[in-house]
Amino acid sequence: xxxxxxxxxxxxxxxxxxxxxxxxxxxxxxxxxxxxxxxxxxxxxxxxxxxxxxxxxxxxxxxxxxxxxxxxxxxxxxxxxxxxxxxxxxxxxxxxxxxxxxxxxxxxxxxxxxxxxxxxxxxxxxxxxxxxxxxxxxxxxxxxxxxxxxxxxxxxxxxxxxxxxxxxxxxxxxxxxxxxxxxxxxxxxxxxxxxxxxxxxxxxxxxxxxxxxxxxxxxxxxxxxxxxxxxxxxxxxxxxxxxxxxxxxxxxxxxxxxxxxxxxxxxxxxxxxxxxxxxxxxxxxxxxxxxxxxxxxxxxxxxxxxxxxxxxxxxxxxxxxxxxxxxx
Amino acid sequence: xxxxxxxxxxxxxxxxxxxxxxxxxxxxxxxxxxxxxxxxxxxxxxxxxxxxxxxxxxxxxxxxxxxxxxxxxxxxxxxxxxxxxxxxxxxxxxxxxxxxxxxxxxxxxxxxxxxxxxxxxxxxxxxxxxxxxxxxxxxxxxxxxxxxxxxxxxxxxxxxxxxxxxxxxxxxxxxxxxxxxxxxxxxxxxxxxxxxxxxxxxxxxxxxxxxxxxxxxxxxxxxxxxxxxxxxxxxxxxxxxxxxxxxxxxxxxxxxxxxxxxxxxxxxxxxxxxxxxxxxxxxxxxxxxxxxxxxxxxxxxxxxxxxxxxxxxxxxxxxxxxxxxxxx
Numbered sequence: 001x002x003x004x005x006x007x008x009x010x011x012x013x014x015x016x017x018x019x020x021x022x023x024x025x026x027x028x029x030x031x032x033x034x035x036x037x038x039x040x041x042x043x044x045x046x047x048x049x050x051x052x053x054x055x056x057x058x059x060x061x062x063x064x065x066x067x068x069x070x071x072x073x074x075x076x077x078x079x080x081x082x083x084x085x086x087x088x089x090x091x092x093x094x095x096x097x098x099x100x101x102x103x104x105x106x107x108x109x110x111x112x113x114x115x116x117x118x119x120x121x122x123x124x125x126x127x128x129x130x131x132x133x134x135x136x137x138x139x140x141x142x143x144x145x146x147x148x149x150x151x152x153x154x155x156x157x158x159x160x161x162x163x164x165x166x167x168x169x170x171x172x173x174x175x176x177x178x179x180x181x182x183x184x185x186x187x188x189x190x191x192x193x194x195x196x197x198x199x200x201x202x203x204x205x206x207x208x209x210x211x212x213x214x215x216x217x218x219x220x221x222x223x224x225x226x227x228x229x230x231x232x233x234x235x236x237x238x239x240x241x242x243x244x245x246x247x248x249x250x251x252x253x254x255x256x257x258x259x260x261x262x263x264x265x266x267x268x269x270x271x272x273x274x275x276x277x278x279x280x281x282x283x284x285x286x287x288x289x290x291x292x293x294x295x296x297x298x299x300x301x302x303x304x305x306x307x308x309x310x311x312x313x314x315x316x317x318x319x320x321x322x323x324x325x326x327x328x
Numbered sequence: 329x330x331x332x333x334x335x336x337x338x339x340x341x342x343x344x345x346x347x348x349x350x351x352x353x354x355x356x357x358x359x360x361x362x363x364x365x366x367x368x369x370x371x372x373x374x375x376x377x378x379x380x381x382x383x384x385x386x387x388x389x390x391x392x393x394x395x396x397x398x399x400x401x402x403x404x405x406x407x408x409x410x411x412x413x414x415x416x417x418x419x420x421x422x423x424x425x426x427x428x429x430x431x432x433x434x435x436x437x438x439x440x441x442x443x444x445x446x447x448x449x450x451x452x453x454x455x456x457x458x459x460x461x462x463x464x465x466x467x468x469x470x471x472x473x474x475x476x477x478x479x480x481x482x483x484x485x486x487x488x489x490x491x492x493x494x495x496x497x498x499x500x501x502x503x504x505x506x507x508x509x510x511x512x513x514x515x516x517x518x519x520x521x522x523x524x525x526x527x528x529x530x531x532x533x534x535x536x537x538x539x540x541x542x543x544x545x546x547x548x549x550x551x552x553x554x555x556x557x558x559x560x561x562x563x564x565x566x567x568x569x570x571x572x573x574x575x576x577x578x579x580x581x582x583x584x585x586x587x588x589x590x591x592x593x594x595x596x597x598x599x600x601x602x603x604x605x606x607x608x609x610x611x612x613x614x615x616x617x618x619x620x621x622x623x624x625x626x627x628x629x630x631x632x633x634x635x636x637x638x639x640x641x642x643x644x645x646x647x648x649x650x651x652x653x654x655x656x
Binding site for chain 2: 039041042050078129215322
């Protein structure tokens, strides 16, 4: 297909244009920040065969590209407001691809109450590559960071850990306990790999109660190391307390659990909550309709970080997942 | 090279971290907007062999990626403040490449007084691809748009038109009047293609005097069509008034001029200024040290847009340049 940016904007992107975008008729947007809010900015880029498979349904590629950003905002205590998108496409992006891709964005814009502010659409030699910068508002002075946690703070995770890793394993036809699951459940894991669930509903509870938080994109264990390190703490996680997805939790031996704990694409929130705020946080999460589970604690920095299973340190070959790490 | 995002951040990106970036130790940044300013947001993505050549010096790739965004801000009347960058790299991006690339950013950050807020570094199958979202401040209520021009407004361009087009032609060894130029002048055109000159110094004059403005990235004629269209006007340009670069202006016949007028990569400003503001705009541009030249006018929308040469309409095969358009 001949590349025609103006036609792509007219046909597919203009219906997504939000407030401040000037209907995508200008070279830049204007973002009006409420006086009682901190403007939180995050950027994530996803590329074919690194963060998604080039053959994935285009609407899921779009939603993943957007949602990994919304996940970051939620973990900072921020409600999303708008985003800009730069999209690099090559020949695979025909009209049907673009229609599906932008329908995915449209559905998520409605779900999260956000609009497209602007961006760029370019031809690349190998695509797709989707770069999104997302904007959100945290209550003034209440943006939550990786740093800020203290020894003794309780560690919580939202949702379940490992579904994205299982979904990718199913897509790649890797053997594992998921082979014994019903096809519908395997498909649910694939769907979860393709379309994460950012914990936007939890943002207010995080802003009110968390001393530190981040979203889990590269494996719970390695990301917990990062949060603890930024907070000048260590951490202790009890692998038996971690919430694993239905269908896997019961069948999993410790080597599978290790994989779930260190695999990528969870896009759940890891939050440190001071003990005095624990009850308030749990109640706020309940009201928000997001399951949160206590999995361990921040500890004094003189301890090595540890992941315990049946009271003993787990054998973890690696602590983090590297997207595209296997292709150099 | 094995892809290691954390090492890249530590070694190359952290020295670029600006205010609100939390030393790139967090998942998101905070942007504090002055009360007397409009926050202007723009995003541009550049990719190898589309917007730059993969073999270009890495520092020039970085500077081009940044400067095409600063150029948009300037044309909106905004001074740049910060940017986020998502960088997709593949095997070509070794340590030397990354060092040069980030040195280019560092030099431009110092020149324009801006800092890196955050972003993402990923592995891609074919790179580099650089996506930048840049932020700037316009005086409150004074952001300038493509729309807003009126029939009779005077059209001005900054700098010269066509240097980027000539630079790319030299790089591609295409024949033309530039073959007769001294090597140093040909090299200056190449440098200009690789490293545009955003007209940041002109931003205040644009905010004060322009009714509409945009940066010229896809050819003066086509971009003028866009500004006029967004302003519900038509336009008339006198090709003999357009400022061409030294060395080309005198040697150029009308077919070469047509190419300069419709080629890409100028990154100059096209501004519409109401007649009453013309003297003030010219004086403000002079004080800013940026040459601006009157090239025509916005006209009533009932006229077709026209480019005159010696009093007659020029024969233009196309009106815009499409980056990567030739590769589909």
